[in-house]
Amino acid sequence: SQKIEQNSEALNIQEGKTATLTCNYTNYSPAYLQWYRQDPGRGPVFLLLIRENEKEKRKERLKVTFDTTLKQSLFHITASQPADSATYLCALGSMNSGYSTLTFGKGTMLLVSP
Amino acid sequence: DAGVIQSPRHEVTEMGQEVTLRCKPISGHNSLFWYRQTMMRGLELLIYFNNNVPIDDSGMPEDRFSAKMPNASFSTLKIQPSEPRDSAVYFCASKSTAANSPLHFGNGTRLTVT
Numbered sequence: 001s002q003k004i005e006q007n008s009e010a011l012n013i014q015e016g017k018t019a020t021l022t023c024n025y026t027n028y029s030p031a032y033l034q035w036y037r038q039d040p041g042r043g044p045v046f047l048l049l050i051r052e053n054e055k056e057k058r059k060e061r062l063k064v065t066f067d068t069t070l071k072q073s074l075f076h077i078t079a080s081q082p083a084d085s086a087t088y089l090c091a092l093g094s095m096n097s098g099y100s101t102l103t104f105g106k107g108t109m110l111l112v113s114p
Numbered sequence: 115d116a117g118v119i120q121s122p123r124h125e126v127t128e129m130g131q132e133v134t135l136r137c138k139p140i141s142g143h144n145s146l147f148w149y150r151q152t153m154m155r156g157l158e159l160l161i162y163f164n165n166n167v168p169i170d171d172s173g174m175p176e177d178r179f180s181a182k183m184p185n186a187s188f189s190t191l192k193i194q195p196s197e198p199r200d201s202a203v204y205f206c207a208s209k210s211t212a213a214n215s216p217l218h219f220g221n222g223t224r225l226t227v228t
Contacts, residue, residue: 025164031213031214032213032214034214034216034217036217041221041222042207042221042222043118043207043219043220043221043222044157044205044217044219045219046216046217046218049214051214083175091156091217093214095213095214096170099145099162099164099169099170100213100214101162102159102217103158103159104149104156104157104180105156106155106156106157107156
């Protein structure tokens with residue numbers, strides 16, 4: 001069966017360090033992958049998109065990699081700040097009959113301490 | 115742009131009662147999605163619409179759940195009768211028709227069924 005796995009344990013890091021979050025999947029052939037940030041009591045907010053033929057994307061302090069052989073995406077936040085503390089969700093995009101849908105992992109909570 | 119608007123933000127009801135959740139998508143977005151989020155199962159896709167037409171409702175858990183989109187600016191998710199296991203946060207999201215465009219989420223409705 002299809003599975004998306006993100007580390008269920010919270011990631012605790014110190015301010016200024018690089019946070020790395022992992023998204024692994026099985027029995028999927030995603031056309032693209034997206035990362036979202038979710039704060040308590042709020043809906044997820046889109047951060048980055050990476051397509052199946054792309055290895056890496058960057059946006060300011062964020063970097064995403066996508067390895068379709070390993071079936072894994074890594075999400076990096078460099079020079080992390082306490083304001084980066086949130087839950088980060090990966091989502092795999094697939095096309096069915098011409099319509100695209102997203103399936104989400106359960107997310108990993110990131111805690112950045114000052 | 116006001117974003118995706120959901121109402122109510124919180125709903126507490128007794129088992130057996132009818133519950134109606136409401137969503138106003140972003141103007142110009144052609145696709146609308148209803149998701150449910152719980153700690154155990156994460157974000158689950160319930161149903162999605164394209165140009166007001168339901169495309170896939172295979173995620174709707176039971177016949178007690180129904181969704182409508184009478185026009186491009188309004189959708190409802192109804193649960194009748196509600197049960198305690200329906201307690202969750204329900205999110206509405208909309209997107210443009212571009213294949214890998216991101217989802218824009220509302221801030222959800224927290225439903226508690228006692």
